[in-house]
Amino acid sequence: MPFDGLFTHAMIAELRSKIIGGRVTKISQPFPNEVILTIRSQRHNQPLLLSAHPNYARIQITKIPYNNPPVPTNFTMTLRKYLENAKITAIDQLDNDRVANFSFATRNELGDELPLLLSIEIMGRYSNIVLVDQKDNKILDTIKHIGPSQNRFRTLLPGATYIQPPKQNLLNPFADESAKYLDLVQQFPNREMLAKQLQKSYQGIATAHALYLADSLHAVGDTSINWEHALKQADSPTPTIVGGSKNFFTFFKYDNDLNSENTESLSNLLDAFYQKKATSDRVQQQGSQLFHVIKGNLQKNRKKLKKLQQTMASTQKADILRIKGELLTTYLYQVKRGMTEIELPNYYDNEKLVKISLSNQLSPSQNAQKYFKKYQKLKNAVAYVTKQMKITKTEINYLEEVETQLELADPQDLPDIKVELQQEGYIRAQKQNKNGKVRKNKLGQPDTFYSSEDIKISVGKNNLQNDRLTLKMAQKKDIWLHAKNIHGSHVIIHDSQPSERTLLEAAKLAAYYSKARSSGNVPVDYVRVKNIRKPNGAKPGFVIYEGQQTLYVTPDEGEMKKMKKHD
Template identity: 60%
Template sequence: MSFDGVFTHAMISELRTKLIGGRVSKISQPYPNEVIITIRANRKNQPLLLSAHSSYARAQITNIPYSNPKTPTNFTMMLRKYLESGQLVAIDQIDNDRIINFSFLTRNELGDEQPLILSLEMMGRYSNCLLVNPTNAKVLDTIKHISSDQNRYRMLIPGATYRQPPAQDKLNPFTDTTDAFKSLLSEFPNKDVLAKELQNRYQGLAGQSSLDLATALHADTKNLDNSWKKFFTQFDTPVPTILSGKKLDFSAIPNVELTTGQSFDSLSEMLDTYYLDKANKDRVQQQGSHLIRVVKNELKKNRGKQKKLEKTLKNTETADLLRVQGELLTTYLHLVKQGMTEISLPNFYDNEKEMTIPLSNQISPSKNAQKYFKKYQKQKNAVIFVNEQLLLNQKEINYLEEIQSEIELAEPKDLPDIKIELQQQGLLKEQKLNKNKKAIKVKLSKPDEYYATDGTLISVGKNNLQNDQLTMKTANKSDIWLHAKNIPGSHVIIHSSDPSDETVTEAANLAAYFSKYRQSASVPVDYIQVKRIKKPNGSKPGFVVYEGQNSTFITPDLQKIMAMRRK
């Protein structure tokens, strides 16, 4: 089920219960197309996420931590100006469309009451979030500005007259009294065809919703009115579930075809879990595009260098042959005459079989022999040098692959640390200088914190700099260190010298999930006391060595990780 009209209906019911009557206490815009409005309601701060993302547009209460940009956007400043301390008085859906209007009651500069509407339009690439003054129907600001050049019908810029999106010529299934679905059922007995016709006739039904409705109608054709009413009544008391089929999906109601899934207490909690990876990856791709490009180019360059070195090494395989040819010429030098272009000599290394040796007729016989020895020595030296370069270059490739893996596993808040690391390694330009021409010190972000079932604190480093800080400086020597075996991943620290087996398993789950193999069914994880971890001098950030470890195999489980985070 996508975030369609019927899901929007269910979400509005949840938001009304938790937010109506609350007051705006904080407004931030951590990402370009997403705003978070913290509403104080029922003695609790509720972070309301309004996303106008082209792929993940949604409204929900979120518990996922976020970090604010240093400089607020113009849209953020406009929302703060008009909505801070305002009271949320209503949440409404336009028919059964994917449009939610949040009605606020605020006061203007004169102290008079002023109604305002924050409208979230979830329409794919046309998604937007608008602050509107309903008194004069003027747009105060939008998260995406749409000029008349982009849309002649509907201009969405500050000061423009607000117009609703064009109305769909479809029926609202929650208020329809025409019973048109009955004729559709008799006209289209095939369930899949009926689903498409329901989608064409009724507003707010995405593919899965219309198929679920068609299935429900087919299940009880003798009592269609009850089937219809029962289906839509479910959205007033949803059962949030992430479904496990060919691909993960989410639903606000029980699904008769996909019975296996993960249940949640609220729609918002379900969406947090479902979008955790998807939204984070997209945000990281946007905000870390420069870092991704730098690492990708460096990897390409070093992999190309590795191929050239391997080719050079292959060319040195003739070194022993050159040595034998030089020794044969030296031994039988009396047989070599000036001006010869080749000579066949018995090879005492191969049962006296004759070997034909090319010669230069421009130099003397002794210089011909010396020429072969020089080539031999050159290739022998090259073997040592090339092997050293192959080893160094492979280490660089391994390091860059680890950085690439870090970015893939990163959250937006982790990107500044990765940028600092790339600067320290000379892969990016140095940090900006202050007035005294000294590098501006940037404070590293803190490792993520989780809690085991018994309350034990577990820390997770999300990048190499955090890993070094956590393992080599923050952790006690008696703490337990964990890491996915022989693959890029996070350093995980159990802040206990004698953790229970259950705590070790939960920490191993974190180490497996925050590794390159998080999608694998069985990930090997090493664990050992911190005092046995060593960092070689001159090694890359995040690199450590150890021995005497224990190992376990873990299947990463995101649901358990989310539970550990919420404690």
């Protein structure tokens, strides 16, 4: 994933064409390490994503929607104080390093000009976003505070003097007057060796890009022209995702790679490449408590079910105990006090002899009563164990449903799932205001899609959304869909007579948002909403239905995205 100096150069060129001269209209920090500045430029709102994530640090214009947290961070408040309505005047790169500097023009409270610098340092786990007052070169705030104990060379704290990242003792490929690459080509005819030497000599070149440059230098024609042509692609990029076992993104044009895919812009490229990776990572991080709660309760209930099943298996001996008690009662005259066992004919089984253990401390009649008591105890246990097994299986089924929803969730779906677990008693509701009352979070809305025939389709992403969608939002004549006997989302077609094409598309959505997302042939039930009902006391998301029909479909992410784009 080479977001190296070359790619940074290409991305800055793209951003210059789109947001230079624009003004900041909105600032949000949807995640701890990521900020979105909404830039009003060229009559469009451009959401500029600045990420200091240790694995997915980047800069881009994003089309992926994000939810703004209810309480802004201190860094967000600082950015809003200084950058709201500020004008972007320049975007520069530090040599060919992964550092992008955004210059802003604004005014302070007294109306004096206040030049600001927002520096995004893309350096793996050391990535950071730093706001600097350029008048006195002082740091106003950073998204990650780095004290002297963590870094003696650079203190990144409010009020500290801003020091740029240390320069590397390497050449800038875009400003190399020595043309060192010519000597390297002569010395290293091997492709891999030449690529390594390019990385050792030039700044900001990842392995994938170094290999591409090595191929360009070894290509037929003038070496200098080949080098210049390759680097010029950073200003006229061909956004490409290169497939294979180690897929990566680039701005170079891969003509001969059958697994490559092109996008309209570098920003679209990063949205396509990072969406799944970053979303999954955020869900794992932000939902770690929820995953822990679900896995812990699942483990506890599965152990409980196993013990109940063992108890139920032991109750099968109840009839044997009853028979032994009856045989002792029938042949009581043969039983003597002090005996430890006796064999008696079983008149229920062709007079076969049955060995019966006895207690030498009890009388013959007490031994018979002992067997009857054990029989009655096991008989009473059957009803209790049967009830408990039903409750435990329901609990496991519910927890597995929530676990599936967590696995398929986007970060903005997690608050709803947390609220649900609080309501069900798995997580204690936290008191969040001064009066000691629990803050009521507003539930998210179901996802909206449109079929190729422009029919609205709604998809619940968690149990609370599923209940509200099916039982309150949908009309009785609408069509309800759900993956058959599989954990998944409720899907509603807001139409009383959908065509077969729309039904199939909605069924693919139901299959995609289910545990069977990766399967090839998924059964999906569909029925009118009027045939759906929720039993009293049922868990969130659980409904029963009748009169359903079944379709078999294969989930298709590409079709799902096309239906989502209409929204």
